[in-house]
Amino acid sequence: MPLHVAIIMDGNGRWARKKNLPRAAGHQAGFNTTRDIVEASAKRNIHALTLFAFSSENWARPEKEVGLLMDLFLRGLKSEVGKLSENNVRIRFIGERSAFSEKLQAEMASAEKTTVNNNGLKLAIAVNYGGRWDIVNAARHLAQQVKNKEIEPEQIDIQRFGHVLSLNDVPEPDLFIRTGGEKRISNYLLWQLAYTELYFTDVLYPDFDDAELDNAIAFYAGRQRRFGRTGEQVTGEDA
Ligand code: IPE
Ligand code: IPE
Ligand code: MG
Numbered sequence: 001m002p003l004h005v006a007i008i009m010d011g012n013g014r015w016a017r018k019k020n021l022p023r024a025a026g027h028q029a030g031f032n033t034t035r036d037i038v039e040a041s042a043k044r045n046i047h048a049l050t051l052f053a054f055s056s057e058n059w060a061r062p063e064k065e066v067g068l069l070m071d072l073f074l075r076g077l078k079s080e081v082g083k084l085s086e087n088n089v090r091i092r093f094i095g096e097r098s099a100f101s102e103k104l105q106a107e108m109a110s111a112e113k114t115t116v117n118n119n120g121l122k123l124a125i126a127v128n129y130g131g132r133w134d135i136v137n138a139a140r141h142l143a144q145q146v147k148n149k150e151i152e153p154e155q156i157d158i159q160r161f162g163h164v165l166s167l168n169d170v171p172e173p174d175l176f177i178r179t180g181g182e183k184r185i186s187n188y189l190l191w192q193l194a195y196t197e198l199y200f201t202d203v204l205y206p207d208f209d210d211a212e213l214d215n216a217i218a219f220y221a222g223r224q225r226r227f228g229r230t231g232e233q234v235t236g237e238d239a
Helices: 014-019 025-041 061-088 102-115 131-147 157-163 211-219 232-237
Strands: 006-010 048-055 090-094 123-127 176-177 197-200
Touching: 014 025, 025 048, 025 061, 025 211, 048 061, 061 102, 090 102, 123 131, 131 157, 176 211, 197 211
Parallel strands: 006 048, 006 176, 048 123, 090 123, 176 197
Antiparallel strands: none
C-alpha cells in the first residue's frame, strides 16, 4: 500500500464540456469526487493524501472561473471540515495563501486549527501552490538562517532542505496520480516526486472513483522500487 498519495485532479473542464455543461459544473463534480476520494483513502489506510486544487499558474484563467473556484473552495471548507474532523482527518494547506481573500484565509486557518490534533489521514491541499515557489521559498529561508548566523552554508544538505519545504511533516509521496490524460507535472511537488511512482490515467477527475483509485494502487503494488539499486538487491537474491 502506498502510504502517501499525491493527486493532480485534472479534467473537470473537459468533463463538463463533454456533457455540454458549464465548466462550473465540472468543478462541482470534481469537488464531489474529492469528498469520495478522501473517504476512500482513509478507508484504505493511506496515511497522507496531497491534492493539487489550485496552482500558482491557475490565476491565468478567466476571472470568472477563478472566482467560482474560490467560491467553491470557501463553500467546501464551510460544509466539509466538521465531518472531516469527526473522521479524524487532519487538514493542512500548502501554497502561498496571502493571495487569497481574508475570508478564505481565515477559513483555511480555522480548518487547520480545528483538525490539528487529529491523528487519522493527513490531508494536504495545495492552493496557489507551485513546486518552484516551494523550492525558492526554502532557499530563501535557509539564506536567512545563514544571514542570522544560525547555520553555516556547509550545513545545508538534502535533509535540511527538505525540512523547510512545505510538505515537511510527511514522507515523500509513494504514488502520484494525474487524471485527465496529460502526462506532465505542471509545477506540482517538484522536489518531493524525485522517487515517486507516477500513474497517469485518461479518466477525467469527476469520473475518478474508488475503483479507479484501486487501479492506481494496483499499479503501484506492481512496481519494484529500486532507489538506484539492482532488482536482485531488492529481492534479496544478491545481498
Ligand atoms: C482541474 O480541472 C481543476 C483545476 C485546475 C482547478 P481543469 O479545470 O484543469 O480541467 P480541464 O483540464 O480544463 O479539463
Ligand atoms: C494542474 O492542472 C493544476 C491543478 C489540477 C490544480 P492544470 O489543468 O492547471 O494543468 P495544465 O495547465 O494543463 O498543465
Ligand atoms: Mg486542466
